Amino acid sequence: MKFFIDTANLSQIKEANDLGILDGVTTNPSLMAKEGIKGNDAVIQHYKTICEMVNGDISAEVISTDFAGIIEEGKKLAAIHKNIVVKVPMIKEGIKAIKWFTDNGIKTNCTLVFSAGQAILAAKAGATYVSPFIGRIDDSSWDGVQLIEQIANIYGVQGFKTEILAASIRNALHIVKCAEAGADVCTCPLDSILGLLKHPLTDIGLAKFLEDAKKFA
Ligand code: G3P
Numbered sequence: 001m002k003f004f005i006d007t008a009n010l011s012q013i014k015e016a017n018d019l020g021i022l023d024g025v026t027t028n029p030s031l032m033a034k035e036g037i038k039g040n041d042a043v044i045q046h047y048k049t050i051c052e053m054v055n056g057d058i059s060a061e062v063i064s065t066d067f068a069g070i071i072e073e074g075k076k077l078a079a080i081h082k083n084i085v086v087k088v089p090m091i092k093e094g095i096k097a098i099k100w101f102t103d104n105g106i107k108t109n110c111t112l113v114f115s116a117g118q119a120i121l122a123a124k125a126g127a128t129y130v131s132p133f134i135g136r137i138d139d140s141s142w143d144g145v146q147l148i149e150q151i152a153n154i155y156g157v158q159g160f161k162t163e164i165l166a167a168s169i170r171n172a173l174h175i176v177k178c179a180e181a182g183a184d185v186c187t188c189p190l191d192s193i194l195g196l197l198k199h200p201l202t203d204i205g206l207a208k209f210l211e212d213a214k215k216f217a
Contacts, residue, residue, distance in 0.1 A: 001179050002056075004187035006167065008035045008046065010053070012190040017054050019193075024056035026131075026167065026187040028087070028111070029063055044080055051081035059109045059129075061087035062097075070097035078106045085109045085128060090118045095125045102126030109165060119151040123160035129185065134178065135168035144168070145177040152182030172196045 002023035005016040008031040016022045027050075037046050047060050058081070062073040070093060074086040078101075086101055087109040088094040098108045102125060109129040110122035114137060122130040132151060134144025144166075151164050163184035169175060172195030175186050 001183060002185040003193065004057070004059075004165070004185055005193065006031070006169065006187040006189055008032045008037065008050070010035075010049065013050060013053055016190055016193055021193075022054055022056065023185070024058060024083075024085075024187075025050050025054055026059040026087070026109070026165070028061050044076075047077070047080050047084065051083050056083060057085045057107065057128075058083050059085045059087040059111075061111065062089075065089070065091060065093060067093045067096050067100075070094065071100055074101055074106060074108075087111050087131075088127075090122065095121055098122065098125040098127050110162075111167070114147075116147065116150045116154060119162075119164075120154060120158075120160075123155060123158075123162040127162050129163045129165040131165045131167040131187075133168035134166055134174060135170040137168075138170070145174070145181050148178050148183050149181040156182075172198070 003021055004024040004026050005013055006026045008027045013025055037043055050058050060077045062070050064070045064073050070088060077086050078084050085107040088098050090110055090112045098110055101108045107128040109131055110127040111131045113119055113130055113132045119130050132147050137144035148166050165185040165187055166178040166183040167187050169186055169188040169192050172192050175188055175192060178186050
């Protein structure tokens with residue numbers, strides 16, 4: 001399973017990348033706004049910087065909702081760097097645009113996916129990635145991980161090549177559950193990635209080893 005970080009924050013991207021286990025980055029308009037990035041040039045420059053920092057797929061989201069606008073915006077984003085993946089919302093115009101990008105060799109991430117039916121459409125259009133938002137599904141008292149399992153089953157049975165990118169991860173357990181359920185990628189906040197490190201017995205065991213090491217140092 002690949003690990004992406006879900007942020008536009010450069011220091012968090014650096015910290016995750018320094019671990020040596022980072023395969024890519026996902027962003028969205030809310031995450032970009034959180035970093036105070038304003039204006040088209042600043043947005044493009046920010047994506048360039050991320051592409052230079054991380055050697056992997058970098059999702060950059062369009063904000064147009066009509067076919068022509070999505071295509072125009074997506075082409076500009078894709079021109080920034082070979083690793084840019086154009087992130088397109090799961091809407092009718094978005095599906096048409098994903099098919100166009102697929103036919104023109106541009107990688108896509110179909111975002112805002114909340115059902116298996118939507119995931120089938122994304123795969124039919126040839127999306128490189130499909131992003132089910134598991135945390136937001138859990139928030140509405142449905143089971144986000146169960147959706148990952150269902151999509152993995154459908155894609156396996158049907159032979160779809162689209163990769164399942166579990167998004168809206170809220171904690172380390174989500175990552176473990178998504179790995180079990182067959183996600184190809186988890187895009188996570190830094191805290192959730194670092195949460196995987198934690199176990200009290202590791203800390204207790206290390207403290208004891210270091211204490212005992214003093215006896216022969
Ligand atoms: O990038 C999309 C997704 O990961 C958003 O997560 O926490 O805003 O539901 P969240």
